[in-house]
Amino acid sequence: MTSYAERPTVEMTNPRADRVKSVARLSGRSARLKTGKFRVEGPQAVREALRSGLEGKHNVGAVQELYYQPETLQRHPDIAELVDNLDPADVFVRSCTAEVIAAMSDAQTPQGLVAVCTLVGRTEDNEPTGRYVALLCGLQDPGNVGTIIRAADAAGATATILSSGSVDVHNPKVVRSTVGSLFHLPIYQNQDVSAVVQAYRSAGWQIFAADGYGDVDLDQLQNEALQNGSRQPASQEPDLRKNTIWLFGNEAKGLSEAELELADARVAVPLYGQAESLNVATAATLCLYASARAHRSKAETSSSDATKND
Amino acid sequence: MTSYAERPTVEMTNPRADRVKSVARLSGRSARLKTGKFRVEGPQAVREALRSGLEGKHNVGAVQELYYQPETLQRHPDIAELVDNLDPADVFVRSCTAEVIAAMSDAQTPQGLVAVCTLVGRTEDNEPTGRYVALLCGLQDPGNVGTIIRAADAAGATATILSSGSVDVHNPKVVRSTVGSLFHLPIYQNQDVSAVVQAYRSAGWQIFAADGYGDVDLDQLQNEALQNGSRQPASQEPDLRKNTIWLFGNEAKGLSEAELELADARVAVPLYGQAESLNVATAATLCLYASARAHRSKAETSSSDATKND
Numbered sequence: 001m002t003s004y005a006e007r008p009t010v011e012m013t014n015p016r017a018d019r020v021k022s023v024a025r026l027s028g029r030s031a032r033l034k035t036g037k038f039r040v041e042g043p044q045a046v047r048e049a050l051r052s053g054l055e056g057k058h059n060v061g062a063v064q065e066l067y068y069q070p071e072t073l074q075r076h077p078d079i080a081e082l083v084d085n086l087d088p089a090d091v092f093v094r095s096c097t098a099e100v101i102a103a104m105s106d107a108q109t110p111q112g113l114v115a116v117c118t119l120v121g122r123t124e125d126n127e128p129t130g131r132y133v134a135l136l137c138g139l140q141d142p143g144n145v146g147t148i149i150r151a152a153d154a155a156g157a158t159a160t161i162l163s164s165g166s167v168d169v170h171n172p173k174v175v176r177s178t179v180g181s182l183f184h185l186p187i188y189q190n191q192d193v194s195a196v197v198q199a200y201r202s203a204g205w206q207i208f209a210a211d212g213y214g215d216v217d218l219d220q221l222q223n224e225a226l227q228n229g230s231r232q233p234a235s236q237e238p239d240l241r242k243n244t245i246w247l248f249g250n251e252a253k254g255l256s257e258a259e260l261e262l263a264d265a266r267v268a269v270p271l272y273g274q275a276e277s278l279n280v281a282t283a284a285t286l287c288l289y290a291s292a293r294a295h296r297s298k299a300e301t302s303s304s305d306a307t308k309n310d
Numbered sequence: 311m312t313s314y315a316e317r318p319t320v321e322m323t324n325p326r327a328d329r330v331k332s333v334a335r336l337s338g339r340s341a342r343l344k345t346g347k348f349r350v351e352g353p354q355a356v357r358e359a360l361r362s363g364l365e366g367k368h369n370v371g372a373v374q375e376l377y378y379q380p381e382t383l384q385r386h387p388d389i390a391e392l393v394d395n396l397d398p399a400d401v402f403v404r405s406c407t408a409e410v411i412a413a414m415s416d417a418q419t420p421q422g423l424v425a426v427c428t429l430v431g432r433t434e435d436n437e438p439t440g441r442y443v444a445l446l447c448g449l450q451d452p453g454n455v456g457t458i459i460r461a462a463d464a465a466g467a468t469a470t471i472l473s474s475g476s477v478d479v480h481n482p483k484v485v486r487s488t489v490g491s492l493f494h495l496p497i498y499q500n501q502d503v504s505a506v507v508q509a510y511r512s513a514g515w516q517i518f519a520a521d522g523y524g525d526v527d528l529d530q531l532q533n534e535a536l537q538n539g540s541r542q543p544a545s546q547e548p549d550l551r552k553n554t555i556w557l558f559g560n561e562a563k564g565l566s567e568a569e570l571e572l573a574d575a576r577v578a579v580p581l582y583g584q585a586e587s588l589n590v591a592t593a594a595t596l597c598l599y600a601s602a603r604a605h606r607s608k609a610e611t612s613s614s615d616a617t618k619n620d
């Protein structure tokens with residue numbers, strides 16, 4: 001069988017075809033809800049979508065349709081191989097002209113690859129697993145949400161959870177700024193903040209509110225965690241070495257009083273200069289990496305505990 | 311004298327007036343270069359511009375013109391007071407209708423306040439001072455540059471330096487995403503990367519390249535710095551407690567080979583999950599905060615060294 005990258009014919013040339021329009025319409029939430037699908041663009045993100053299906057990791061985010069410019073697959077042999085391994089009975093694969101790809105996309109610079117996938121956002125209740133997760137409460141800016149999902153992935157968080165009232169994770173700008181991380185860790189959407197907190201608390205997790213006005217200093221927590229290493233955390237004290245769910249609030253308003261009330265501690269990223277605050281995505285990155293470091297150091301300083309900490 | 315916030319007349323009502331157009335034109339680089347001015351919008355950023363002038367901190371970024379909706383000053387009495395203290399001989403202050411403010415701005419939601427200031431980007435050589443600074447090499451995305459300037463401010467960096475070929479810091483999107491931090495620390499622009507590195511190296515600074523493929527792990531450096539506290543750093547080893555200039559590279563291409571060659575060490579933010587990389591603004595935040603923490607811990611664990619570390 002000839003590789004898709006080497007086939008001579010371009011199959012889709014009409015940017016006004018119905019199929020092209022239906023892919024373009026996935027920029028809108030109602031089209032996504034109606035079809036149960038969303039659009040993923042560009043080599044990095046499409047590669048992660050394809051890999052995630054290959055590994056059968058999640059029963060969400062399955063690639064259903066794949067559109068490519070032949071030269072893009074030629075430039076990315078690893079993606080070409082993933083595409084060649086797709087079962088044509090499952091996935092609709094077509095080569096396209098640059099005009100067709102551009103008409104499907106709302107990116108400023110379409111990058112020659114578009115996938116249509118089943119939605120990744122889960123709406124069922126989530127079971128607390130792992131050691132630290134992010135809970136986004138009413139976040140509205142797609143770039144922030146995408147950046148936090150990517151940072152949560154990088155920091156090794158087990159899940160990202162979004163409250164109802166947060167932006168849809170399938171929004172094209174969110175998808176773009178996650179650069180594939182949407183396919184790496186489970187994403188929960190439309191969640192009730194207090195129900196989630198209740199579930200994690202029942203499972204013995206600590207609840208941290210990231211709050212610029214908080215009375216607990218992130219860097220101090222971090223130093224204590226590194227100094228204490230594998231020693232048992234005191235049961236009532238805020239401690240980064242415990243399993244932690246981090247609450248992050250709306251860009252303009254922060255966390256509401258009701259959300260702050262849910263937390264065991266209000267943790268502030270220290271400001272060493274004159275800035276009055278940090279962007280929420282920046283703050284979230286620092287908080288999640290602080291959790292990552294504390295859990296690592298706990299694992300590294302302890303050999304007897306090692307099996308608990310993977 | 312009546313407070314500006316309480317004056318009954320709105321002085322500027324014509325959104326097509328020449329003066330309005332000339333403020334709007336500051337969205338473009340050529341108009342900024344020609345006039346030597348740039349536009350600042352919204353309460354937070356305008357407040358910082360006014361304060362910075364009040365403190366006479368920098369001989370740049372002086373407010374020259376100020377346009378306000380009366381209700382905005384009424385909602386922000388602290389800003390109203392700063393405006394009342396301006397010398398009318400120095401600053402052109404006018405109340406405006408919402409339409410006039412909107413016509414001056416390219417923000418999606420203009421926030422009732424616009425200032426026109428002298429440029430803040432310095433083009434002269436910079437003297438190495440302080441303990442850690444950021445050097446942006448060819449960064450193009452205004453949101454990234456703004457976020458890094460804000461994070462550098464928050465982390466207590468002494469300066470942010472931009473290479474020639476980076477986006478102009480007076481670009482409206484950069485200005486917006488710094489949320490006033492442009493007025494907090496000196497910003498150098500159009501700098502030659504190797505000349506800057508040479509100047510810092512001569513002053514005894516360590517040169518770190520932030521590089522996803524780097525062989526030095528940021529978190530390991532951080533742990534070592536915290537463990538070593540005030541003990542003298544080994545002279546040849548990478549050590550966050552030394553004065554450090556951080557090089558950050560272009561969004562798509564990273565640092566060039568030539569830029570990497572300039573560094574004493576290539577430092578990677580560890581990736582604990584499956585993400586292949588971090589956004590440059592996210593990585594820069596983690597790097598600069600790591601420097602901040604290491605210098606703090608050095609200062610805190612040492613009383614005899616305390617005077618060296620302010």
